[in-house]
Amino acid sequence: MNFPSNRTRTNKMQINRENQRIRTPIQWLTACVLGALIAAPSIALAETPKQPNIVLLISDDDDYEHFGFMGSEIAHTPALDKLASEGTLFPMAHCPAPLCRPSLASMLSGKLPHQHGIYSNYLDKRGIGNDTTKLDPRGSLANRLKAAGYASYASGKYWEDDARKMGFTHGTAETTMKGFRHFVRNGQDELFTFIDDQGESKPMFIWWAPLVPHTPHNPPQKHLDRFADAEIPIPSFYKGNSTEYVNAMKKFYAMGTWFDDGVGQLVEKLKAAGEYDNTLFLFYVDNGWAVGKPAKNSPTEKGLRTPMFVTWPKGGVPAGKRVDSLNYALDLHATALDYAGLQVPSDLASKSLRPQIEGSTTESHDVLFGAVYAHNAHLGDPSVKRSAERDLLALYARTDRWKYVLYAQDVDGAGRYVWMIRKLWDKFDRKKGDQDLYDLSSDPYEENNLVNQPDQRQRAVDMRQQVLDWWQRTGGGALSVAKQPATESATESAALAPRVEQDFSNGKDLTGWKAQNMRYWSVKDGAIVGTGGEDRIPGNTFLWHKVPVKDFYLSLKVRQTPYSANAGIQFRSQRKGTAAHGYQADVGEGWWGTVYHEHGRRILARSLDTDHANIKREDWNNYEILAVGHRIWLAINGKITVAMRDEVGELEGYIALQIHGGQPQNVAYKDLQLIHNPPVELIGKNEAELNRLLVDAPKVGAHPSTVKKKVVKPKAKAPKRP
Numbered sequence: 032m033n034f035p036s037n038r039t040r041t042n043k044m045q046i047n048r049e050n051q052r053i054r055t056p057i058q059w060l061t062a063c064v065l066g067a068l069i070a071a072p073s074i075a076l077a078e079t080p081k082q083p084n085i086v087l088l089i090s091d092d093d094d095y096e097h098f099g100f101m102g103s104e105i106a107h108t109p110a111l112d113k114l115a116s117e118g119t120l121f122p123m124a125h126c127p128a129p130l131c132r133p134s135l136a137s138m139l140s141g142k143l144p145h146q147h148g149i150y151s152n153y154l155d156k157r158g159i160g161n162d163t164t165k166l167d168p169r170g171s172l173a174n175r176l177k178a179a180g181y182a183s184y185a186s187g188k189y190w191e192d193d194a195r196k197m198g199f200t201h202g203t204a205e206t207t208m209k210g211f212r213h214f215v216r217n218g219q220d221e222l223f224t225f226i227d228d229q230g231e232s233k234p235m236f237i238w239w240a241p242l243v244p245h246t247p248h249n250p251p252q253k254h255l256d257r258f259a260d261a262e263i264p265i266p267s268f269y270k271g272n273s274t275e276y277v278n279a280m281k282k283f284y285a286m287g288t289w290f291d292d293g294v295g296q297l298v299e300k301l302k303a304a305g306e307y308d309n310t311l312f313l314f315y316v317d318n319g320w321a322v323g324k325p326a327k328n329s330p331t332e333k334g335l336r337t338p339m340f341v342t343w344p345k346g347g348v349p350a351g352k353r354v355d356s357l358n359y360a361l362d363l364h365a366t367a368l369d370y371a372g373l374q375v376p377s378d379l380a381s382k383s384l385r386p387q388i389e390g391s392t393t394e395s396h397d398v399l400f401g402a403v404y405a406h407n408a409h410l411g412d413p414s415v416k417r418s419a420e421r422d423l424l425a426l427y428a429r430t431d432r433w434k435y436v437l438y439a440q441d442v443d444g445a446g447r448y449v450w451m452i453r454k455l456w457d458k459f460d461r462k463k464g465d466q467d468l469y470d471l472s473s474d475p476y477e478e479n480n481l482v483n484q485p486d487q488r489q490r491a492v493d494m495r496q497q498v499l500d501w502w503q504r505t506g507g508g509a510l511s512v513a514k515q516p517a518t519e520s521a522t523e524s525a526a527l528a529p530r531v532e533q534d535f536s537n538g539k540d541l542t543g544w545k546a547q548n549m550r551y552w553s554v555k556d557g558a559i560v561g562t563g564g565e566d567r568i569p570g571n572t573f574l575w576h577k578v579p580v581k582d583f584y585l586s587l588k589v590r591q592t593p594y595s596a597n598a599g600i601q602f603r604s605q606r607k608g609t610a611a612h613g614y615q616a617d618v619g620e621g622w623w624g625t626v627y628h629e630h631g632r633r634i635l636a637r638s639l640d641t642d643h644a645n646i647k648r649e650d651w652n653n654y655e656i657l658a659v660g661h662r663i664w665l666a667i668n669g670k671i672t673v674a675m676r677d678e679v680g681e682l683e684g685y686i687a688l689q690i691h692g693g694q695p696q697n698v699a700y701k702d703l704q705l706i707h708n709p710p711v712e713l714i715g716k717n718e719a720e721l722n723r724l725l726v727d728a729p730k731v732g733a734h735p736s737t738v739k740k741k742v743v744k745p746k747a748k749a750p751k752r753p
Contacts, residue, residue, distance in 0.1 A: 082234040083311040083346055085176070085367050086297070087138070089240040090290055091131065091188055092320040092327060095336045097287050105261055107288045110295035114312050118342025119352040119388045125399045125429070126318050127361045129327055129334035130406060132190045134317040135240070136166045139173070139197065141364040141379035144404065145419035145507050149191070151408035154417065159211070165192035170376070172364055173198030173236065179373055182233040184225045187214035188240040188317070199238065201225045215241035215293040223300050234371075235306070241293060244286030244320070254285040254292070268476045269323035279322045308345035311370050315339040315360040324476065325459045330403045330427045330436045330467075331477055341366060341388055354387050356395030357431065380505065399429045400501040420508045425461075428498040434477060435494035436467040439512045464512055466491055484682075485582050485711060486660015489722075532578055532705040546574045547609055551690060558590075558701035561598070561690035570692040573601060573611050581683040584709035585656045588702050594648045595620045596696035601629065602656060603684035613684050616656050616665050618698065619691070623652070624665055624672025626728075628680075633732035635680075638665075638672040645670050651701075657713050657721075664721060666714050674724035 088111075097106045100115035101122060127137030128144050136149035144150035147166060155162040168174060168191075173183045177198040185199040188211055194202070203213070203221060214222075222237065229235050258281040265273050301307040316337035319326045326333035339360050341348055365381035368374070375383055386392040405411060405422040415421050423439040442461040461467075468482035468491050481487045499513050534543065538557035546552050551572045553560050561574065580603060591598055597619035604613025610630050617625040623646050624638030645668050646652060655666040661680065665673040686705070690698050711718035 081309060082180070082371055083309050083343055084235040084237070084301075084306055085181070085311045085313065085371065086235075086237045086239055086301075087363070087367070088294060088312060088314040089135070089138070089188065089238075090287075090314070090316045091240065091242055091245040092318060093244055093287065093290075093316040093337075094283070094320055094326075094333065095316065095338055097284065098338060100340075101338055105258070105263070106284055107257055108291040110291045110298055111314065114294070114298070114314070114342050115338075115340045117344055117350045118312065118340050118348050119350075119354060119384075120338065120340045121354050121358050121384070122338045123355060124315065124337050124339050124358040124360045125335045125401055126316060126337045127359070128401070129318040129329060129403055131188065131245075131317055133404065135188060135190060137361055137380075138315075138317075138364055139171045139191065140166060141170070141172065141361070141376070141381040143361075143380045143402075143505055145402060145423075145502075146380065146505065148419070150402075150404040150419045151406060151422060153407045153409050156409050160190070166190075166197070168192075168196045168198065171197050172367060173238070175368060175373060176236045176371060179371055180233055181236045181371070182225075182229050183236040183238070184222060185238040186222060186240075187211060187238075188242060189238065202238075211242040211245075215243055215290075219293065219296060219300075222297070226300055226304050226306065236367075239294075239297065240317075241290065243290040243293065244283065248279075248282040248286050250282060250285035250289045254288045255282065257288060258284050266323070266476065268478055271323060276323055283320075283322060310343070311346060311348075311367070312342040313339070313363045313367060314342075315363060328403065328406050329459070330401075330425045332429075332434065332471070332475065334403075335401065335427075335429075339363060341384060343370070346370070348388055349390075352388070354395075356387075357399050357429070358384070358387075358396065359399065397430060398497060400427070400498055402426050402502070402507075418508065420510060423510065426498045426502055428494045428501070429471075432470060432472045433490065433494065434467070434469040434471050435482075435491060435498065437495055437498060437512065438463060438465045439510055466495065468494070484660050485708065486662050529709050530707045532707065535576070535578075535705045536700075536703040538701070541574070543577050544574050545577065546572060548572065555699075556701075558588075558699040559688060559703075560697065560699045561688060562697040563690070563695055565695050567695060568690060568692045570609065571611070572690050572692070573606070573609075573687040574689075575606055575685055575687045577685075578705075579683060579685055580658075580705070580707065582659045582708055583656075584658075584704075584706040584713075585686065586702070586704050587654055587700050588651045589618055589654050589698065589700055590649065590651045591618055591696065591698045592649045593694075593696060596694055596698070597622060597691035598696070598698040599627070599629075599689045599691070600654065600656065600700075601685070601687035601689060602658060603681040604629065604687060605681075605684050606687070611687055611689070613681050614658075614663070615689065616654065618654075624667050626663065626665065626673050626675065627735075628732060632730065633734055635677060635728040635732045636663075636673040636675040636726070637733075639674075640667070640670060640672050655713060657709065657711070659709070659711050662711075662722070662725060664713050664724075669714050671714060671716075671724065674721065674726065675728045676725045677728035679730055680728065 095101060097103055099106050099108045099112040126134050128134045130152055132152045133144040133150045136147055137144060140147045149166050153162060154164045177183060182201060183199045184202040185194050186202045191197055261281060263277045263280045265276060269276055301310055319334040319336060321333040324333055325331055337360050361381045362384050365375040365379060365383040366385060369383040369385045402423055403425045405424060408417060408422045411417060411422050424442055425436050425438045427436045438461040440463045466482045467480050468487055469477040470481060482491050536559060540554055541552060551561055551563060552574045599615040599617045601611045602614050604611045612630045615627045615629045617623060617627050623643055624640055625634060626636040628635050653668050657664045661676050661678050663675050663677060664671060688700055690696060711721060713721060
């Protein structure tokens, strides 16, 4: 659709000097007063800050890591880098939706997709521009700015019906793929004419949204040549053909440079027109994109995350400032209104970034929430009325560290779910009710789903409730997935079921167990016995079981003679030569019920039974170990000795039995039972009761020599440990 580009001109006032003759003092005084009254408004207007031009720069299907200002050493984006350096950068934001049309509709409306109704690219029938459902133009960003005196231009990616109704006064906004591709790919002559024609008559609002770097990835050869010799690293998430990946990435980077080149041309035009210094630049990516990994139309960070910046060269926006807190890109809508001098309506989901930019507040979002919808809503169940609830794929919540996703329906990568460059992906399937939980601090590409780890169950439950509350609070309707038990999903139930390790110890021989020197180990009267006889033991000796453990419950009976000797039970440990590295539940005078980190961090938690009154000397003691995620509990004879949370400790390894080097001793272990994925319960206490006992383990524990200062010893001193 073509819009007029007529230049608005102002007529100069002509003054008839003959009429200024003053014939009497009274006439002279009257003329002065009237002149002052007439001049006053002009003076006031001159002192009022000039409304800035507003340019909304929207990158289409881009990767948040592909910008120089985000730290990329490969990307070539000098124009964007310069703009970002001259303003305030927000490196950690989420787009309104990981899909083009709903993201852009949100930026126009200031509302969330399930609030304005444009949540999918294709709502009614497939084909750009063929949907009968369009965004309500009332209250659009362009209409609000138009009412404030702005001339506005739109071209490139614009989906929503008649752009004049949406408030745009100029430009070509043709809602077809051909129309999308024209802008920037074929130049910006029409936009530059608009800039020339406006002059200083009106402030300008420019919707700058080319179909770049969106597919087709066919950059000009000059941009592609820049990356001919670039060394493209292969990321951890990519498992396919490296040559295909590298070639695809070079084209992708070149497309980013093409986008940046267009920005550079716009900047130069604004400078030539004398408009650059008074232009507010707002930048974001409409949705993510990645080669070799689900991104667009997915709840991954590659699909959702975008940097954004706000730059006003001579308008008081701080240059070189960086705000690292969590933010929403949708807030650029309210930010534009704010800097244009307009009040931000209270019913918008968009809040101005200006307080953060100017430093009047340091408050930020603790959690980002969002929703992902079907790419092709028109393929939904025809027996159910189309709605955001029907076509919702997933809800998510994201903190600084944690990312949680709840799938509202099956996702199989076909039809209603976008499947871009799928030959370079691993298959991405989820079932209704499935949940993802990622620790982004150690897993930024979301490769290791922790939701099935028992120690993360409560976190998943909490974040699930948070995102469901957000959905309801922002106007979302009833969801069938919300009725599903919080700790269950189609794939979780089997993985979380407790499993007894069969034949862990058969009481007859050492099947499944192995030591470097088996002469110290035997089975007698159903018990595994470690002894050096009457001889001193030259060094710590370990008997290892072959089955690895993660989350487990181990119960066994232990008897040690003499009482003054020392031994232990290794768990989540690794064998390194003759040594063990990992946790040890201690046995021995001064040591019973203590957690020691063998060949590592020393004493992590001393026994709560400080005088060891609960220990049966040189008799059988019932020892229990429960390890679930980073939480560890020890109990002896029905009494808890340790309850600790160790965020930096091992989460998997092996179990081994130990006899300590030194004095002659006999230590026996019997009635061993091992359960994988156990329920979190011990000595009659449930999970909530056990959690209340937890204390944090130190990163570096106390030296063994300190034990003797804390423990009452009825006989001998505790032996020193190597």
